[in-house]
Amino acid sequence: MGGYAVFVWPSYGIAAMVLWLNWYLPRKQHEQELRQLKRRQKGN
């Protein structure tokens, strides 16, 4: 990276982390919500 690696790669690393978090967290939350729903349905 011509001496700029210390600036370029962290930029891409932070971008990857931000994109991954906004993709992964709602998937997990959706699964949790569905699990809670199923539990409630069994309880009724």
Place this chain on the structure above:
Amino acid sequence: MFLWFHKLGSPPHFYRIAGKWIPWLNWIFALLLLAGLYGGLVLAPPDYQQGESYRIIFVHVPAAWMSLFIYVTMAVCGAIIIIWRMKLAEVVLISSAPIGASFTFLALVTGSLWGKPMWGTYWVWDARLTSELILLFLYLGIIGLHNAIDDKRTAGRAVAILALVGVVNIPIIHYSVEWWHSLHQGPTVTKFDKPSIHWSMLLPLLLMALAFQFYYVLALFQKCRVELLRRERNTRWVEEL
């Protein structure tokens, strides 16, 4: 077409449609991202002045564009909430806010990492940077305000007003480099009559911008589905899932 839009406004219909689109959006985003990264990191030549450091723009510029685009989308939702009190607009507005805040944060951090080798500093209080920082505070304010009010319908109207008031910051961000003397460079790509960027750099930049657009829709659909389940947990359509 009107009927299609009308149906899309219904929470159960939107939940199902979004669920069907998510796998496709995953693929489209992944392909565009790979093409953009390959073009930006491998095929594009180094800049004659900035060397390799300019490669940061392939994430910085699309992130900055998205930070503005998402806020405008939220302001449009705000207007819909106030005029028609549409429930789905509330869901879209509040689900967009964390995604918009993330892109704004990304634009600020990557800009700062580019600024250090090019300007000699990570941060200056110049018009473009400061107005972008205000945008981040607006996003955080909307999230905070929504969380502070228990009744979701009241919270929806409150954030709609804040989103509409804050939209005045968008033209300020866009034109800040023309209205004030700024360290930040002026428009490069949006000069459609004569963009001052070579196509070998412009093409991967546009691919990355398109990838980020699809990513927004993907992340938005995922967040909206969670928000809809939480809001509508006592309705029949959720119980029938």
